[in-house]
Structure formats: C-alpha cells, structure tokens
Amino acid sequence: xxxxxxxxxxxxxxxxxxxxxxxxxxxxxxxxxxxxxxxxxxxxxxxxxxxxxxxxxxxxxxxxxxxxxxxxxxxxxxxxxxxxxxxxxxxxxxxxxxxxxxxxxxxxxxxxxxxxxxxxxxxxxxxxxxxxxxxxxxxxxxxxxxxxxxxxxxxxxxxxxxxxxxxxxxxxxxxxxxxxxxxxxxxxx
Amino acid sequence: xxxxxxxxxxxxxxxxxxxxxxxxxxxxxxxxxxxxxxxxxxxxxxxxxxxxxxxxxxxxxxxxxxxxxxxxxxxx
Numbered sequence: 001x002x003x004x005x006x007x008x009x010x011x012x013x014x015x016x017x018x019x020x021x022x023x024x025x026x027x028x029x030x031x032x033x034x035x036x037x038x039x040x041x042x043x044x045x046x047x048x049x050x051x052x053x054x055x056x057x058x059x060x061x062x063x064x065x066x067x068x069x070x071x072x073x074x075x076x077x078x079x080x081x082x083x084x085x086x087x088x089x090x091x092x093x094x095x096x097x098x099x100x101x102x103x104x105x106x107x108x109x110x111x112x113x114x115x116x117x118x119x120x121x122x123x124x125x126x127x128x129x130x131x132x133x134x135x136x137x138x139x140x141x142x143x144x145x146x147x148x149x150x151x152x153x154x155x156x157x158x159x160x161x162x163x164x165x166x167x168x169x170x171x172x173x174x175x176x177x178x179x180x181x182x183x184x185x186x187x188x189x
Numbered sequence: 190x191x192x193x194x195x196x197x198x199x200x201x202x203x204x205x206x207x208x209x210x211x212x213x214x215x216x217x218x219x220x221x222x223x224x225x226x227x228x229x230x231x232x233x234x235x236x237x238x239x240x241x242x243x244x245x246x247x248x249x250x251x252x253x254x255x256x257x258x259x260x261x262x263x264x265x
Contacts, residue, residue: 024255035217035248038205042255057249059211059236134233136255 004175005120005147006182007043021161027137030113031129032067034058039137041117041162043162047140050127051081051107055134068108068131070092072100077109079128114142122146122166148175154182199226205250213240217248224248 009021024177029036054064058155070184071078100106107128115122117139125143147164154161161182165175180186201222204212211233214224227240233253242246 004195022255026252033248034247035219036251037201037222037248039249039251040253040255056251058247059213059230059249060238060241061235062238065222123231 001117001120003169003171004121004160004178005118005164006152006178007118007162008157008162009162011159012040021160024136025118027103027118027139028114031057031110031127041137041139043109043144044138044140045144047138048139048142049079049107050125050143051133051137051138052129053126053137054129054131054132064131067129068101071108071129071131072097080107080108081105081107081128104130106130120164131168148172150179150183150185152183155184156181192264193229195226195229197226199224199251201248202217204229208252209254210250210252212250214248214250215240215244215246219244226243 007023007025010024012020014020014175023042024040027036027041028037028038028094031052034057039057055061058064078100097149102137107130109126110129112125115125122143127143131136146166146168149162149164151162152160163175163178163182165172169175176186198216199214201214201224202218204210204226209231212226213228213236216225216257217224227244227247228236231253233251
C-alpha cells in the first residue's frame with residue numbers, strides 16, 4: 001500500500017507527430033456486490049462526477065439492463081451526463097420510468113465499498129454508474145478535489161507526473177519528499 | 190491464451206498483471222487474492238449472463254487500456 005499517489009502520464013505518438021498524454025492507471029474497488037481488481041481508470045479533471053460505465057466493469061449487457069431497471073424502480077439518486085458519447089448534446093430530463101430506461105445519458109449514484117488507485121487507498125466513495133455507455137472509467141473532480149496535487153515534468157525520471165495525497169491524510173512526509181524529488185519543490189510548513 | 194486455468198482456484202494477480210485481459214472470478218478472497226477463474230477474454234465482450242445465475246458475487250480483472258478512440262472525456 002502506498003502513502004501517496006504517483007502517476008506517470010501515458011504518452012501516445014500520433015501519426016501527425018503530436019504527442020497525446022493522459023493519466024490512466026489501475027484501480028481496485030467494490031461496487032454493487034462485485035469486486036474489481038486492476039481495472040483501468042482514467043484521471044479526468046474535466047469530469048465533475050466520477051463515472052463508471054457498468055458494461056466496462058462487467059461485460060454483461062443483460063445485467064446492465066437489469067440493474068438499470070432496478071435503480072429506476074428503487075428511485076436511486078441520478079443525474080445526467082453530456083459529453084463525447086452524446087455528441088456534446090444535453091439531454092432532456094426523463095420524467096417517466098420508460099424514458100429513463102431509454103435515456104443513455106442517465107447515471108445513478110452508488111457507493112464504492114473501497115477504492116484503491118495505483119495502490120493508494122482512497123477509502124469508500126460515492127460515484128455514478130451509467131448502464132449504457134461503454135467508454136472509460138473516469139475519476140473526476142468529486143474525488144480529485146479531495147487531494148493535494150502537484151503535476152509537472154519530473155526532474156528524476158523522463159516524463160510528466162502527477163503526485164497526489166488526500167488532504168485529510170495525517171502523515172504526508174512521503175508525499176512531500178516525492179514532490180521534492182520529482183519537482184525540486186519544498187513546502188514550507 | 191496460454192496457462193489459463195478455467196474453473197480452478199488461482200492467484201488472481203497472476204492474471205491481473207497481464208496487459209489487455211478481461212477475466213471473471215468467483216469465490217474471490219480479497220485478503221489472499223485468490224479466486225476461481227470462470228471466464229477470460231482479450232476484449233470486453235458479452236460475458237455469459239449464466240455466471241450471474243450461478244455465482245452471486247464476482248470479481249473482475251480488466252487490464253484492457255482506456256479507449257484511445259475517445260480523444261477526451263468530458264462528462265458532467
């Protein structure tokens with residue numbers, strides 16, 4: 001188990017010569033009665049509410065339909081997304097159960113019993129589950145805003161890194177040492 | 190896939206370190222990181238729903254990289 005989160009940006013060289021960078025890593029968590037080990041998640045500061053596409057988690061389309069129906073029947077708290085998979089369009093609110101079932105942008109609030117990102121224990125968190133999308137698991141600002149984070153080019157290894165620690169963590173010595181080592185920054189206390 | 194032991198108790202981490210796999214286990218022991226391998230694939234395709242009827246709690250390993258066809262994820 002780690003005392004802080006250290007991620008190195010994944011770099012992809014595009015055919016036009018540009019380099020695309022993103023932070024993606026592995027996470028362990030438990031949600032809706034199942035456990036997930038080493039599932040790839042993407043850090044997304046442009047995402048307000050962490051979103052877990054259930055099909056990506058389970059690979060079971062029938063289960064996704066069943067669970068969505070259950071969430072609607074049980075009046076589970078929900079909200080709507082808009083973004084790449086819906087062409088940037090905002091969705092009209094779904095007023096009936098039938099429309100909610102059809103609406104692909106609707107996502108429902110559920111608890112992660114535990115969440116470890118790259119071996120760093122985040123604890124129990126609420127996230128939103130979408131039953132229709134098949135994109136990436138996104139760790140958004142609802143979780144990221146709980147961290148103290150530094151990002152930049154590392155001076156000790158090749159690449160762009162992100163170093164984070166939960167704000168409420170009592171002992172942050174290892175975290176500040178990593179910030180000093182990678183960025184040459186020292187925090188005055 | 191080589192060295193795949195379907196319906197046998199395995200160390201989950203032996204599979205979790207393999208890049209680009211989607212594997213489903215039953216009887217997951219979080220402390221010892223063991224489970225019985227029930228399904229494995231190199232893509233997220235339709236996992237047999239019958240697994241849900243047989244086993245109440247499953248463990249999924251998914252080391253398939255984040256989609257590179259989606260250039261950015263904007264979601265609110």
